[in-house]
Amino acid sequence: MNYHEQVLTPITTAVLLAAGTGSRLYPLTQNAPKCMTIVNGVSILGRLVTCLKQQGFKKLIIVTGHLQDHLKNYLGTESEDLKIEYVFSPKYKTTNNIYSLWMARELINEPFVLLESDLIFDESLLSEMLSPDRMAVSVMEPWMNGTTVTVSPTSNVKAFFDSKAKKTAEKKYKTVNIYSFSLKSWKAILKRLDQHISAGNVNDYYEVVFANMVDDKTLSFDAVSFDSEPWYEIDTLDDLSKAEKLFTLNGYEDVAIKAAI
Numbered sequence: 001m002n003y004h005e006q007v008l009t010p011i012t013t014a015v016l017l018a019a020g021t022g023s024r025l026y027p028l029t030q031n032a033p034k035c036m037t038i039v040n041g042v043s044i045l046g047r048l049v050t051c052l053k054q055q056g057f058k059k060l061i062i063v064t065g066h067l068q069d070h071l072k073n074y075l076g077t078e079s080e081d082l083k084i085e086y087v088f089s090p091k092y093k094t095t096n097n098i099y100s101l102w103m104a105r106e107l108i109n110e111p112f113v114l115l116e117s118d119l120i121f122d123e124s125l126l127s128e129m130l131s132p133d134r135m136a137v138s139v140m141e142p143w144m145n146g147t148t149v150t151v152s153p154t155s156n157v158k159a160f161f162d163s164k165a166k167k168t169a170e171k172k173y174k175t176v177n178i179y180s181f182s183l184k185s186w187k188a189i190l191k192r193l194d195q196h197i198s199a200g201n202v203n204d205y206y207e208v209v210f211a212n213m214v215d216d217k218t219l220s221f222d223a224v225s226f227d228s229e230p231w232y233e234i235d236t237l238d239d240l241s242k243a244e245k246l247f248t249l250n251g252y253e254d255v256a257i258k259a260a261i
Contacts, residue, residue, distance in 0.1 A: 010055075010056060010130035010131065011057075011110075011111045011112060011113055011129075011130050011131070011132065011180055012056060012057050012058040012059060013057065013058070013059040013060075013061070013108075013110050013111065013112040013113070014052055014057050014059070014060050014061070014112060014113045014114075014115060015060075015061045015062075015063070015101075015104050015108065015112050015113070015114050015115070016035070016048070016060060016061070016062045016063070016115050016116075016117055017063050017097050017100045017101065017114070017115070017116055017117060018033055018034065018035045018045075018062055018063060018064055018065070018071065018117035019063050019064055019065025019066065019089040019092035019100045019103075020034060020065065020066060020092065020097075020100075020117075021034075021065075021066045021092070021093065022034030022037075022066065022118070024235050024236045024237075025037060025234070025235070025236065025237060025240070028237070028240075029066070031067070031070075032067060032070055033045075033064070033066055033067050033068070033070060033071045033117070034066070034117055034118055034234075035048070035071070035117035035118070036070065036071065036074060037234060037240065039120055039234070039240065039243055039244055039247055040244050040247060040248055043074075044117065044118065044119070044120055044234065045071070045074070045075065045117070047120060048115070048117075048119075049075070049079050049082065050123070051121075051123040051126055052082060052126075053079065053080055053081065053082050054123055055123070055126050055127060055130065056130075057082055057113075058081060058082060058083060059082070059083050059084075059085070060082055060083070060084045060085070061084075061085050061086075061087065061104055061107045061108065061112075062075075062084065062085070062086050062087075063086075063087050063088075063089055063100040063101070063103055063104050064086050064087070064088050064089065064092075065088065065089045065090075065092025065093075065100070066092060066093075068086070068088055072086060085107055087103050087104055087106075087107055088103075089103045091202065094202070094203075095202040095203060096202065096203045096204060096205055097116070097205055097206050098193065098196060098197075098201070098202065098203075098204045098205060098206045098208065098209065099197065099202045099203075101114070101193065101206050102190075102193045102194075102196075102197050105190055105193070108186060109183075110183060111132045111180070111181060111182050111183055111186075112180070112181060112186070113126075113129055113130070113178065113179070113180045113181075114178065114179045114180070114181065115177070115178050116177040116178075116233075118233055118234045118235060119176070119177060119178065119231065119232075119233055119234075120231065120232050120234060120243055120247055121176075121178075121226065121229070121230070121231035121232070122229035122230055122231065124228075124229055125226050125228070125229050125231060126178075128224045129178055129179075129180050129224060130180070131180065132180050132181055132182035132185065133180060133181060133182055133185055133219075133220060133221055133222065134179070134180045134221060134222050134223075134224050135149070135157055135175065135176075135178075135179050135180075135221040135222070135223055135224065136175070136176035136177075136178040136179070136224050136226045137149060137151065137157075137173035137174060137175060137176060137223045137224065137225060137226065138173060138174045138176055138225070138226045138227055138231070139173060139174075139225075139227055140172060140173065140174050141174075143239075143242070144174045144233075145163055146162075146163055146174070146175070147160060147161070147162060147163070147174075147175045147205070147207045148160070148161045148172040148173060148174055148175065149161065149172065149173055149175060149223070150170050150171070150172055150173070151171075151173055151223045155222050155223045156220060156221070156222060156223070157214060157220070157221040157222070157223050158214075159211070159214060159215065160175075160207055160210065160211030160214060162207075173223065175207065176226050176231060176233075177233070178226075179210075179221070185219055188213065188218055188219060189209060189210075189213065189219065192209045192212070192213060193206075193209060196208070196209060230246045230247065232246055232247070
């Protein structure tokens with residue numbers, strides 16, 4: 001968390017962006033949302049829900065799009081103590097994650113953790129994300145691509161860089177696409193999101209907003225290393241194959257199987 005804030009209770013709300021078509025995982029995503037892709041017998045979503053419950057989360061907001069009924073029928077409105085709410089993004093085929101995040105605005109009234117639906121990670125890693133205004137990062141590996149950041153000696157995120165940025169001598173870290181936010185930060189972010197959506201910039205990534213706000217110092221993140229345990233971003237069939245080599249069941253149960261017992 002930011003050092004000027006004192007957090008008395010951990011975050012217990014998560015927002016999951018799961019609207020996309022997952023075209024690079026076709027044909028697996030032809031008949032199921034991307035987050036229902038099976039990794040060693042358990043769906044990405046099933047692992048995530050188990051992880052959230054183990055970490056004490058009480059509320060999960062899911063932004064849906066592609067084959068949303070499959071997802072809703074699979075998960076329902078609760079899983080033990082975890083309450084689940086949905087918001088449908090009708091323009092999911094023609095918009096990016098900035099629009100998905102904006103669509104969740106009316107359901108977010110508390111600090112929350114933001115996650116993408118193609119991530120698989122060791123449950124223990126999430127424990128450091130339960131305080132607000134943090135960003136999960138990882139040392140760059142050959143398989144990683146996309147947005148990177150630089151980090152200060154005090155673990156504060158200094159700047160964002162897209163995949164086309166020129167190489168610099170300063171060490172860069174990959175964004176894991178897991179963030180936590182205080183309510184104050186979210187309200188400031190939402191103002192910027194409103195501006196982008198109003199301007200028609202619905203195909204941007206939400207990192208564009210975060211990057212601009214970090215640059216003008218209206219938003220700050222403490223970097224949290226995800227290097228101690230495995231994590232993987234599953235975008236392609238090759239990613240899936242590699243993730244299956246990294247992860248086993250390790251106590252995870254598919255929520256649909258568990259509900260049927």
